[in-house]
Amino acid sequence: MRGYEAGGTRRWGPWPVAYVVVVGVLTAGGVLLNLLLSFAAVFATDDCGIHHPAPLHCTGGGLLLMWGLPWLGLVWAAAAALAVAARRRGFRPWCGLPLGALVYAGGLVLVWQVVVA
Template sequence: MGSQRLPTAYLVVVGVLAGLGALLNCLASFLLIFATDDCSKDNPAFRCTGAGMLTMWGAPWVGLVAAAGVSVALGMWWRGGWMWCGLPAGVAVYAGGLLVTWRVMTS
């Protein structure tokens, strides 16, 4: 089995989308700092625990890495014109990481 190579354009698009995701994660991290402002003994929310904070801050970054991996893996699996279908799948994985963060932040 020979080595499979992806077109440069596809890898550039994945890289640009990953860069935009990293920028969005940095902005979200800044906002997530304030998610624990109302934490107290009277408000024992999951986001106020150590596990909740790690989940809230880590899920976007894990989602971004997984999204880039899924996009490249599906691009290699679906050759030809179908490789571009890996991009929406990667976006969906990234959105899943943001959804986890949102759910923890609003808990």
């Protein structure tokens, strides 16, 4: 059987270096996007004031959600992509990239819901 040594013990191959490099590059891109989003989140509070009722993004908790969810989503996305790679070696780890992208996009969707709430 492929992947097994004599005696039925499982033999793990080396980490796919290209996959880890791609996850690192995508994570670095996510860091740059999160920095841009954090800068834009500052301006989301421009409509806060005495003339408008306090929407969620004007509260302290809303601000923390706007600034924290993209970073939390990025950490979860990188962890999900690497967890799939740790579980499945060979060609199959590449399935972790779409999973990581969906997790990261989910965090951004939650941030958008806070901004428009």
